[in-house]
Amino acid sequence: MDVLISLSLNGLATGMLIFLLAAGLTLIFGLMDVLNFAHGGLFAWGAYSGIWIYTSTGSFLIGIIGAIIAGMILGIVTERWIIKPVYGNHVQQILITLGLMLVLSEMLKVVWGPNQISATTPDYLSGSWEVGNVIIIKYRAFIIAVGFTVFLLVQFLLKKTKIGLVVRAGVMNKEMVQSLGINIQKVFMFVFMIGAGMAALGGMLLGPYSGVIYADMGMEFAILAFIVVVIGGMGSFSGSVMAAILVGLSGSFMAYYVPDLALAANMLLMAVVLIFRPQGLFGAKG
Amino acid sequence: MTKVFSNNRMNIFYMIVALFLAVLPFVYDSRSTLILLSQVFIFAVLAMSYDILLGYTGIVSFGHAMFFGIGAYTVGVFMKRFEPETSYFLLAVLVTILLTAVVSYIVGLLTLRLKSHFYAMLTMAFAGLFLVLAEKWRTVTYGNDGFTFRVPEFLRDRTDFYLICLASMVIVFILLKRFTNSPLGKVLQAIRENEQRTESLGYSVLQYKVIASVVSGVLAGIAGILYAVSLRFVNTSVFTMDITLDALLMTIIGGVGTLVGAIIGAGIIEFSHHWLTELAKVHWIFERWIIFFGIIYILAVMFFPMGIVGSLQKLKFGRKKKTSAPVKSEAVSQGDS
Amino acid sequence: MSTLLKLDQVETFIGQYHILQGVSFEVPKGEVTVLLGRNGAGKTTTLRTIMGLNQASKGSIQYKGGEIKGLATYSIANQGIGYVPEDQGIFADLTVEENIKVAVKKENDETRQRLDWILNLFPDLKKFWKKPGGLLSGGQKQMLAIARAYVNDNELLLIDEPSKGLAPIVVEKVMESIQQMKEKTTIILVEQNFMMASTIGDSFYIIDDGRTVSNGSMNILRDDEEMRRKYLGIA
Ligand SMILES: Nc1ncnc2c1ncn2[C@@H]1O[C@H](COP(=O)(O)OP(=O)(O)OP(=O)(O)O)[C@@H](O)[C@H]1O
Numbered sequence: 001m002d003v004l005i006s007l008s009l010n011g012l013a014t015g016m017l018i019f020l021l022a023a024g025l026t027l028i029f030g031l032m033d034v035l036n037f038a039h040g041g042l043f044a045w046g047a048y049s050g051i052w053i054y055t056s057t058g059s060f061l062i063g064i065i066g067a068i069i070a071g072m073i074l075g076i077v078t079e080r081w082i083i084k085p086v087y088g089n090h091v092q093q094i095l096i097t098l099g100l101m102l103v104l105s106e107m108l109k110v111v112w113g114p115n116q117i118s119a120t121t122p123d124y125l126s127g128s129w130e131v132g133n134v135i136i137i138k139y140r141a142f143i144i145a146v147g148f149t150v151f152l153l154v155q156f157l158l159k160k161t162k163i164g165l166v167v168r169a170g171v172m173n174k175e176m177v178q179s180l181g182i183n184i185q186k187v188f189m190f191v192f193m194i195g196a197g198m199a200a201l202g203g204m205l206l207g208p209y210s211g212v213i214y215a216d217m218g219m220e221f222a223i224l225a226f227i228v229v230v231i232g233g234m235g236s237f238s239g240s241v242m243a244a245i246l247v248g249l250s251g252s253f254m255a256y257y258v259p260d261l262a263l264a265a266n267m268l269l270m271a272v273v274l275i276f277r278p279q280g281l282f283g284a285k286g
Numbered sequence: 287m288t289k290v291f292s293n294n295r296m297n298i299f300y301m302i303v304a305l306f307l308a309v310l311p312f313v314y315d316s317r318s319t320l321i322l323l324s325q326v327f328i329f330a331v332l333a334m335s336y337d338i339l340l341g342y343t344g345i346v347s348f349g350h351a352m353f354f355g356i357g358a359y360t361v362g363v364f365m366k367r368f369e370p371e372t373s374y375f376l377l378a379v380l381v382t383i384l385l386t387a388v389v390s391y392i393v394g395l396l397t398l399r400l401k402s403h404f405y406a407m408l409t410m411a412f413a414g415l416f417l418v419l420a421e422k423w424r425t426v427t428y429g430n431d432g433f434t435f436r437v438p439e440f441l442r443d444r445t446d447f448y449l450i451c452l453a454s455m456v457i458v459f460i461l462l463k464r465f466t467n468s469p470l471g472k473v474l475q476a477i478r479e480n481e482q483r484t485e486s487l488g489y490s491v492l493q494y495k496v497i498a499s500v501v502s503g504v505l506a507g508i509a510g511i512l513y514a515v516s517l518r519f520v521n522t523s524v525f526t527m528d529i530t531l532d533a534l535l536m537t538i539i540g541g542v543g544t545l546v547g548a549i550i551g552a553g554i555i556e557f558s559h560h561w562l563t564e565l566a567k568v569h570w571i572f573e574r575w576i577i578f579f580g581i582i583y584i585l586a587v588m589f590f591p592m593g594i595v596g597s598l599q600k601l602k603f604g605r606k607k608k609t610s611a612p613v614k615s616e617a618v619s620q621g622d623s
Numbered sequence: 624m625s626t627l628l629k630l631d632q633v634e635t636f637i638g639q640y641h642i643l644q645g646v647s648f649e650v651p652k653g654e655v656t657v658l659l660g661r662n663g664a665g666k667t668t669t670l671r672t673i674m675g676l677n678q679a680s681k682g683s684i685q686y687k688g689g690e691i692k693g694l695a696t697y698s699i700a701n702q703g704i705g706y707v708p709e710d711q712g713i714f715a716d717l718t719v720e721e722n723i724k725v726a727v728k729k730e731n732d733e734t735r736q737r738l739d740w741i742l743n744l745f746p747d748l749k750k751f752w753k754k755p756g757g758l759l760s761g762g763q764k765q766m767l768a769i770a771r772a773y774v775n776d777n778e779l780l781l782i783d784e785p786s787k788g789l790a791p792i793v794v795e796k797v798m799e800s801i802q803q804m805k806e807k808t809t810i811i812l813v814e815q816n817f818m819m820a821s822t823i824g825d826s827f828y829i830i831d832d833g834r835t836v837s838n839g840s841m842n843i844l845r846d847d848e849e850m851r852r853k854y855l856g857i858a
């Protein structure tokens with residue numbers, strides 16, 4: 001029983017990190033029809049810049065804020081200068097975002113060196129609670145809480161604000177949105193910025209969770225995020241959170257019981273979904 | 287574009303270059319140069335196989351390493367498990383061709399119906415599966431660390447091997463030239479230019495794409511065999527994204543849809559890799575040489591989607607003939623202003 | 624009467640196809656100008672070109688005396704042009720309310736009045752206020768699309784075949800509403816239903832093969848059976 005709970009919490013925490021990465025991917029895809037293969041790079045950049053700020057200021061919170069800001073700035077730059085010039089051409093987009101991924105990862109090594117960097121948990125989030133026989137690691141609970149908060153915030157943004165309404169409308173019909181006098185380019189930029197910020201936050205949170213950060217973490221998590229985006233349904237925000245939890249949990253349980261097959265199982269799931277149910281397991285867009 | 291190649295002057299030029307490369311080891315006996323050039327030839331085969339997909343059919347695969355790795359592991363396992371003899375080597379080549387053909391056929395059939403980004407993602411996932419397989423199936427693959435093996439007699443001499451690689455490259459180049467100029471190749475290019483139109487002309491686009499995928503997969507497998515033999519060692523790195531990225535960089539920088547661009551790209555990347563890694567002793571920034579190519583690659587996709595060769599051709603023939611950029615092929619679906 | 628919109632020798636390519644090869648017309652302020660023509664003549668493309676959804680490669684499009692050719696769609700719309708596309712462009716997953724809300728630029732009294740007015744005209748929309756737009760009937764979608772274009776203080780409405788696929792009784796309803804809106808705004812109406820066009824329209828332009836070939840006041844066309852047969856295939 002304790003093992004089950006512990007594994008579930010573990011899976012949930014990982015799921016939330018994947019969600020932070022996947023949510024942006026799916027929103028960007030839904031609205032702009034762009035699959036950003038560089039999204040993992042934003043994740044890794046969030047981790048490096050956040051941890052760097054955290055270690056130099058000593059404040060974890062400032063580190064988080066710094067990571068988000070760094071991610072957003074990179075997101076805007078990416079959207080403006082890399083993706084915008086090739087809007088509407090899928091082949092070019094795919095090629096260019098993959099190239100950007102390569103450059104972003106290498107840039108990390110240029111700025112912070114090629115070796116992995118250790119990341120510690122701040123004191124107030126270290127240790128664990130004991131509830132009955134179950135040990136709950138504080139930092140994991142923290143990740144889960146942050147993940148859910150972000151989910152609720154974005155949900156609120158999408159459902160209750162004008163810009164959210166515009167985003168949802170844009171997912172369905174971009175031309176009509178523009179015909180109603182809305183500058184869709186600005187909306188693209190906004191969504192890209194939000195997505196990049198979430199990815200960067202995810203990367204930053206991963207640091208203390210895994211203890212180290214390294215340049216290739218972006219690619220590793222990006223693959224999981226792609227799986228989530230496909231399973232959740234490309235463009236579906238609420239689908240992405242469910243799929244992320246599913247992938248996180250399955251990863252955690254598989255790693256415990258059949259470690260050899262953990263990643264393979266998720267990839268197989270994605271392949272099966274893509275082939276037989278390309279709209280994803282969790283239905284409609286939105 | 288093809289005019290340039292059926293052009294006799296060009297063919298003579300290619301023949302001179304090939305001849306020069308063939309006599310090189312007998313006049314200039316530098317072991318390291320031979321090894322480096324062998325690598326160039328091997329990767330040129332890989333890049334040309336990628337060009338068939340990207341440049342000639344307009345398909346973006348992020349899982350090309352899968353076929354390269356299958357070739358590398360097949361030959362490695364055969365040499366290790368059985369005897370390093372010619373017969374087993376030939377058997378390994380046969381098995382590679384079979385395996386890569388079957389895998390590329392199945393993957394292609396399942397996925398080429400999908401939109402381009404789905405295909406890119408799915409190939410990435412399939413390659414990931416093979417990577418996991420190579421890591422976990424330790425009894426055969428020895429896990430992450432891989433294994434060394436011995437090679438048949440006829441592949442042992444560096445000069446002989448160099449000539450074999452050169453010959454492979456030349457043969458693949460000639461075969462692919464024929465292939466792309468054949469009616470079938472023309473259909474592929476029509477798909478690249480406008481998939482819907484080709485479909486409406488009555489061609490089964492999926493079928494043609496699968497053919498391209500199989501041709502490309504098998505050749506990548508051959509490149510993998512040569513690669514493993516050149517190192518006499520194989521590990522999981524042959525299945526990684528890096529291999530696919532190499533193929534992509536070479537094709538894009540050299541010039542998509544030209545074949546010879548893939549060869550030039552392979553030369554540029556391999557030589558730069560070699561020299562810039564040397565330079566890393568002078569300054570560490572050269573250790574990160576790949577970043578330069580990443581940036582060049584991005585700029586190339588943005589501004590010179592035809593790469594070096596394509597751009598040169600355009601300069602020369604631009605006035606006479608309207609050339610179109612292969613990477614720019616997909617119809618503009620988003621009328622944003 | 625002043626000219627609100629003026630197209631002069633407009634040409635448009637879609638991909639490599641030369642669709643509009645010379646479209647010229649003038650839309651007087653306060654009138655309903657009807658664009659007629661066979662299927663595939665280029666009527667929809669003309670409206671899309673005005674909206675900037677297709678780019679004109681040649682010619683000029685002047686709105687209130689200023690050139691709008693080459694502007695982004697959103698800024699053309701923001702100059703006061705509302706568009707009801709041929710397929711209505713309803714956001715299927717958004718409710719009727721949200722469909723209108725996306726369009727609203729200023730939430731002030733005037734907008735509310737306009738909204739009230741149009742909702743009185745189309746009580747169905749009020750009834751299905753919280754229903755997803757995708758679940759509305761064809762006629763209701765048309766009403767929603769018209770309401771959405773009307774709710775802002777637009778000076779010019781482009782309406783593409785509002786009667787398409789609707790039952791005669793619904794057509795009448797839509798027609799009536801356009802007739803009422805005519806009092807307040809200038810309208811360009813693409814319409815195949817000659818009955819409807821001739822009732823509402825003040826003047827007409829016939830587009831054939833991507834060119835404006837003939838024009839005049841609606842009365843002329845009403846009497847000229849031969850021209851109707853030649854370009855519209857109707858007697
Ligand atoms: N995306 C496109 N690609 C190629 N051709 C197109 C495209 N859109 C429209 N066309 C062509 O442009 C021409 C004009 O189309 P348009 O939709 O403007 O006609 P229309 O007058 O509105 O016809 P209808 O009465 O059927 O609505 C047609 O021949 C059509 O086939």
Ligand SMILES: [Mg+2]
Nearest residue numbers: 666667668709
């Ligand atoms: Mg039309």
